[in-house]
Amino acid sequence: MTTATPQRPTLTSKASNYLDERTSISTMVSMLGRKIFPDHWSFMLGEVALYSFVVILLSGTFLTFFFEPSMAEVHYEGSYVPLKGIEMSAAYASALDISFDIRGGLLMRQIHHWAALLFVAAIGLHMLRVFFTGAFRKPRELNWVIGFILFILAMAEGFTGYSLPDDLLSGNGLAIINGMIKGIPIVGTWISYLLFGGHFPGHDIVPRLFVLHIMLLPAILIVMIGLHMVLMVVNKHTQFAGPGRTNDNVVGVPVMPMFAAKAGSFFFIVFGVIALISATFTINPIWNYGPYDPSPVSAGTQPDWYIGFADGALRLAPGLESEILGLTLSWNILLPMAVLGLFIVLVMFYPFIEAWITGDKREHHIAERPRNNPTRTAIGAAGVWFYAIMWAAASSDLIATHFHLNVFQVTWALQAMLVLGPFLVFWLTKRIAIGLQKKDREILLHGYESGNIRRLPGGAYIEVHEPVGEYESWRLKSFEAYEPVMVRPNEQGRITAGVRARAALTRWFFEDRIAPVTRGELEAAKHDDH
Numbered sequence: 001m002t003t004a005t006p007q008r009p010t011l012t013s014k015a016s017n018y019l020d021e022r023t024s025i026s027t028m029v030s031m032l033g034r035k036i037f038p039d040h041w042s043f044m045l046g047e048v049a050l051y052s053f054v055v056i057l058l059s060g061t062f063l064t065f066f067f068e069p070s071m072a073e074v075h076y077e078g079s080y081v082p083l084k085g086i087e088m089s090a091a092y093a094s095a096l097d098i099s100f101d102i103r104g105g106l107l108m109r110q111i112h113h114w115a116a117l118l119f120v121a122a123i124g125l126h127m128l129r130v131f132f133t134g135a136f137r138k139p140r141e142l143n144w145v146i147g148f149i150l151f152i153l154a155m156a157e158g159f160t161g162y163s164l165p166d167d168l169l170s171g172n173g174l175a176i177i178n179g180m181i182k183g184i185p186i187v188g189t190w191i192s193y194l195l196f197g198g199h200f201p202g203h204d205i206v207p208r209l210f211v212l213h214i215m216l217l218p219a220i221l222i223v224m225i226g227l228h229m230v231l232m233v234v235n236k237h238t239q240f241a242g243p244g245r246t247n248d249n250v251v252g253v254p255v256m257p258m259f260a261a262k263a264g265s266f267f268f269i270v271f272g273v274i275a276l277i278s279a280t281f282t283i284n285p286i287w288n289y290g291p292y293d294p295s296p297v298s299a300g301t302q303p304d305w306y307i308g309f310a311d312g313a314l315r316l317a318p319g320l321e322s323e324i325l326g327l328t329l330s331w332n333i334l335l336p337m338a339v340l341g342l343f344i345v346l347v348m349f350y351p352f353i354e355a356w357i358t359g360d361k362r363e364h365h366i367a368e369r370p371r372n373n374p375t376r377t378a379i380g381a382a383g384v385w386f387y388a389i390m391w392a393a394a395s396s397d398l399i400a401t402h403f404h405l406n407v408f409q410v411t412w413a414l415q416a417m418l419v420l421g422p423f424l425v426f427w428l429t430k431r432i433a434i435g436l437q438k439k440d441r442e443i444l445l446h447g448y449e450s451g452n453i454r455r456l457p458g459g460a461y462i463e464v465h466e467p468v469g470e471y472e473s474w475r476l477k478s479f480e481a482y483e484p485v486m487v488r489p490n491e492q493g494r495i496t497a498g499v500r501a502r503a504a505l506t507r508w509f510f511e512d513r514i515a516p517v518t519r520g521e522l523e524a525a526k527h528d529d530h
């Protein structure tokens with residue numbers, strides 16, 4: 001008989017015991033390790049956002065070592081010959097040094113910039129995925145709001161970063177912001193004075209934006225992303241319908257080891273793709289633009305893609321001004337600011353607005369197929385259209401020059417598309433979604449059309465339908481019934497205007513609703529097919 005010799009503790013086990021005895025971290029690690037993640041390609045978008053943020057942090061830290069956030073005037077003496085001896089700010093000179101005289105500097109600038117572009121794109125698509133699958137419904141409304149704040153913070157990070165190198169483009173961007181601020185009646189001029197430390201452009205804006213860009217905003221972003229992830233774990237992830245997947249379970253792979261291995265490798269893929277793009281495609285060649293000078297106005301320039309919608313909104317606003325009590329009201333600035341503000345508030349609080357309209361207080365853990373909620377999908381499509389037109393309008397001059405059109409006509413066409421387009425897109429999307437629902441109903445009840453026509457002994461012709469597979473049938477059947485809210489008098493027995501408005505909205509939301517297939521209908525269909 002042999003006795004097992006006790007194994008000597010290894011250095012790692014000793015270290016982990018030491019840590020665990022002092023922090024009880026093992027409980028958390030094992031809980032998190034057992035967490036289940038469902039699998040669907042669209043859940044990758046949030047991950048891309050997360051990993052590109054890590055790339056931004058790494059490259060941004062590198063840039064901070066060499067960037068000089070100062071608007072003190074210097075004469076450029078670096079190795080880029082065309083700008084030699086030119087007067088510029090220390091910030092612009094240091095960004096040129098990073099590009100030409102610091103080893104790996106240009107690649108890092110490009111990695112930082114490309115990662116920022118990808119970051120905001122991934123967030124935008126992630127947000128659309130969450131919206132169109134209804135993943136923002138109870139209990140995830142708060143995480144939607146946190147996510148939306150992240151989106152705003154990301155745009156603020158992008159704008160402040162873009163303004164740091166103090167080249168002609170970043171200066172033009174700041175000039176637009178200055179104009180917008182000054183357009184606010186009464187307080188505008190004062191706010192501009194405070195922000196720029198005197199007359200625009202002043203000498204303070206770059207160091208101020210630098211503090212925001214590398215310290216305050218990233219710190220808030222990191223905390224909010226942490227909160228976003230904690231809430232995601234607490235609420236559990238939604239999953240698409242399938243055999244064995246219910247509102248009360250999550251089917252997928254555990255974090256340890258499968259998901260962690262997958263996520264780890266995916267991080268390196270995202271990093272690799274960003275590095276490859278950055279090594280091969282120029283972004284923001286500031287040496288071509290020259291230092292900022294308020295007098296030259298460059299034509300055909302574009303902001304980073306995610307700021308385009310704000311620029312476009314300004315271009316589409318009618319050039320109206322009125323004077324009240326000696327105050328000039330610039331509607332060309334106030335109107336787009338009000339419309340954008342309203343748009344942002346509506347998107348941010350959409351989960352609460354929809355829940356109020358539908359009166360739905362249930363928890364939802366199954367991601368909805370966009371067609372199964374035609375009104376929401378149509379609202380989303382109309383919103384995307386509205387955003388896309390404002391975004392396209394940021395290039396109205398380029399559209400005109402490229403297609404040899406009159407820039408005024410391009411603006412009028414875009415204005416019409418901005419105002420009328422959302423209604424058309426809403427109607428069209430809703431009809432398509434309802435059409436798809438009807439098709440799903442048909443498939444579920446009678447199977448797929450096979451195109452195979454048979455003649456029966458009695459002479460009649462029938463088309464043979466192929467039965468739906470088990471997985472497909474789960475997908476088609478997973479359709480939650482929604483009911484419009486009933487109008488009820490309040491405690492005083494009165495029907496208030498609020499109740500009436502809610503009733504009208506709920507009717508509108510559920511208009512042309514397709515009811516889910518019932519068990520009775522399925523049985524009857526089976527019987528018919530026999």
Ligand code: HEM
Binds near residue numbers: 228239
């Ligand atoms: C810095 C930006 C963001 C990062 C890094 C991020 C990251 C993530 C990740 C990794 C997930 C889990 C995987 C997935 O579902 O894709 C997730 C889920 C989620 N995110 Fe974000 N997100 C960000 C912004 C947003 C925005 C802008 C919104 C909405 C306005 C949002 C709303 C949500 C919601 C509701 C979930 C839970 C989804 C579910 O359970 O199906 N997030 N986020």
Ligand code: HEM
Binds near residue numbers: 112160
């Ligand atoms: C979501 C977060 C961030 C976004 C979207 C972002 C975006 C940008 C952009 C677009 C630029 C202009 C780059 C160029 O010159 O072509 C920039 C510059 C810069 N960023 Fe960031 N950034 C972020 C976070 C950070 C962080 C966390 C740091 C520091 C740790 C940082 C440090 C810098 C520095 C020093 C510059 C100026 C250098 C230069 O322009 O060459 N950034 N950022």
